[in-house]
Amino acid sequence: GAGVSQTPSNKVTEKGKYVELRCDPISGHTALYWYRQSLGQGPEFLIYFQGTGAADDSGLPNDRFFAVRPEGSVSTLKIQRTERGDSAVYLCASSLASGLKNEQYFGPGTRLTVT
Amino acid sequence: GQQVMQIPQYQHVQEGEDFTTYCNSSTTLSNIQWYKQRPGGHPVFLIQLVKSGEVKKQKRLTFQFGEAKKNSSLHITATQTTDVGTYFCAGTGGGNKLTFGTGTQLKVEL
Numbered sequence: 001g002a003g004v005s006q007t008p009s010n011k012v013t014e015k016g017k018y019v020e021l022r023c024d025p026i027s028g029h030t031a032l033y034w035y036r037q038s039l040g041q042g043p044e045f046l047i048y049f050q051g052t053g054a055a056d057d058s059g060l061p062n063d064r065f066f067a068v069r070p071e072g073s074v075s076t077l078k079i080q081r082t083e084r085g086d087s088a089v090y091l092c093a094s095s096l097a098s099g100l101k102n103e104q105y106f107g108p109g110t111r112l113t114v115t
Numbered sequence: 116g117q118q119v120m121q122i123p124q125y126q127h128v129q130e131g132e133d134f135t136t137y138c139n140s141s142t143t144l145s146n147i148q149w150y151k152q153r154p155g156g157h158p159v160f161l162i163q164l165v166k167s168g169e170v171k172k173q174k175r176l177t178f179q180f181g182e183a184k185k186n187s188s189l190h191i192t193a194t195q196t197t198d199v200g201t202y203f204c205a206g207t208g209g210g211n212k213l214t215f216g217t218g219t220q221l222k223v224e225l
Contacts, residue, residue, distance in 0.1 A: 042215030
């Protein structure tokens with residue numbers, strides 16, 4: 001595709017519910033990243049995939065958060081038992097390579113609101 | 116863990132004035148990237164600096180990477196209304212995990 005796409009663009013859910021956020025990276029990009037951005041703050045790293053495997057998941061806040069990328073392309077971020085503090089914009093980014101040439105292209109984000 | 120701070124947090128300038136944002140890391144960085152985020156938008160990559168003391172220019176934008184690879188700056192000459200947005204630096208310590216700075220929000224008034 002032309003760029004990174006994310007669905008849904010907005011998600012409102014009740015506290016305690018389960019949500020899935022989808023990211024479709026730029027075709028051919030092997031690296032995929034998830035970030036969380038709260039109002040007035042910079043993106044906060046959650047997890048990074050190289051291909052199908054999670055190369056670095058040190059940013060996941062707790063075990064309610066999980067992400068997969070089964071075929072090395074589309075990725076899904078899963079949040080169980082959502083809490084109001086999970087409300088934020090969840091950004092996905094992809095890059096062509098890793099290492100020093102990891103210029104990242106961001107998607108428009110999914111705004112998650114937990115009521 | 117690694118922390119990246121930026122100053123100032125906000126900057127209001129008159130169109131045509133210069134603008135500078137400073138980025139400081141608590142640890143030595145492997146490389147630093149700069150992103151711009153327009154209001155309501157997502158971060159857009161501007162540039163990456165890798166070498167100690169490196170300076171790169173993009174039209175009215177000048178980026179510097181400190182000699183110790185712990186700080187960086189972005190300078191905009193003669194700001195325009197199209198420069199409005201939040202500028203983030205983001206650094207890596209050697210892997211692929213980007214740590215974003217706190218950002219500087221720039222507002223340009225006519």
